[in-house]
Amino acid sequence: MNAIAERTQNTERRGRAPIDFHAVEPHQRLMDRRLANWARWCNGTSAPMTSPMFRMTPPPPRVRADMAYQISDVLDTADATKMAKAVAALPQSNRTAINWHYVKPVSPKRACQALGTTMEGLAKLVRDGRQMLINREAE
16 A cells, blocks of 8 residues: 555544645636746746656646646736735735745645644635635725
8 A cells, every 4th residue: 555545544544534735616716826826926937846856757637627727837927916915915824824835835734833723724724815815806
């Protein structure tokens, strides 16, 4: 049994379902794309960030329906600067979670320790942060 399957099985035994931090609710997908553009702008590259070890690896096939959209290779700097201002206006915990998710991804466990929350809480902070950005845009 591989390590991922074993970890999933152990998590299910404890009564908690594993958390997919890459799942984005349908009504938040546009904001997810804008935040991904902002992250590329923050990192100074228009290419999605990949670990040096895996740069030559071909991308996995897009199987999941919620990941069907493609991230554009064109960097929209004007929108990225708008997003930077909007993210800066978020409450500290949501801002830190959004920054973790899009700009500086470390292990979720380390992000939880830094924020003093659980995995579920971290996922909620990211989801709520995206929703706050959507709501503030509508105002």
